[in-house]
Amino acid sequence: MTKDPESDPKPGGVAAVERAFAILNAFQPGDASLPLNELARRTGMYKSTILRLIATLVQEHCIVRLDDGSYQLGSMLLHWGGLYQAALRLDDHVPPILRRLAQETGEGASFFTREGSLRVCLFRVDSSRSVRDHVHTGDLLPLDKGAAGRVLAGFDRALVDPSQFPPQPLIATVGEREPDIAAIAAPVFGPQGSLRGALAISGPAMRFSIDLVPGMSQALLKAASELTRRLGGDSTLLDRAESINMISRPAP
Structure with missing residues (x-):
């Protein structure tokens, strides 16, 4: 069974933030998009947990939901990357x-x-x-x-x-x-x-x-x-x- 880390945050961390970063970090070079099943496998989270978190990530343009139901990284990450490179x-x-x-x-x-x-x-x-x-x-x-x-x-x-x-x-x-x-x-x-x-x-x-x-x-x-x-x-x-x-x- 998938082990959901929701109840086991790292010491000193904020569980919801750590889980959101786990979703973003699940994407690897060469991944155009990932289905929900693969996100669950890579993060070890329940699908229900991922869906709750992704709703906010989509709202903030960190994740994009495609027409086929898969997900890809959003434009906000490119914006942050540009700010980092400029500074x-x-x-x-x-x-x-x-x-x-x-x-x-x-x-x-x-x-x-x-x-x-x-x-x-x-x-x-x-x-x-x-x-x-x-x-x-x-x-x-x-x-x-x-x-x-x-x-x-x-x-x-x-x-x-x-x-x-x-x-x-x-x-x-x-x-x-x-x-x-x-x-x-x-x-x-x-x-x-x-x-x-x-x-x-x-x-x-x-x-x-x-x-x-x-x-x-x-x-x-x-x-x-x-x-x-x-x-x-x-x-x-x-x-x-x-x-x-x-x-x-x-x-x-």
Whole structure:
């Protein structure tokens, strides 16, 4: 029997609001519309509960009831999305994530975007260690060298067909841009799969050891996923990725 969560709200939450969001969250990429039976299956709610809630969601243009009796997301969600995008500023979201990433990994954390055949460092938080990689906000660096450059060149739909994207989102390099400097980078996506930038950690290669790299890469994946969601992108690729275990130097 379907277990209706109506009597079991999350601690501190408002049950009716949580159930309304559960209905909206039942829609997944590729769903043009959903019948009542499928909404009940995905949410675990009784149909009677869904119908009561949907009446309000329809009234507020969050859900639309089609002629065949199925439901689809309404125009109010697009309106809210437009408001969010209009108010979105990288300055509000990137620096806090970089600070946390630098603290968790002990290495410098940077956010790069592409500028033609180069990449520019838009935000940077240095490592607290005296020996570190020296990258500064505003630096222009090669697009074809370094982990962040490879991410920007490899995951940009303007340059590469998505079918040709690298097999996994983490890219690591040693000594490509500067001798004895290692880096790990991951893409940050925005709406419609757009590439908003590359999130990277970098520092002396001797500190990117086999014992530390898995934790570093996991922290980077988590940060890139969170930033992607904040910027309105789909974080599925990052959420499903596995951390890397080591960074190999290129053959001489």
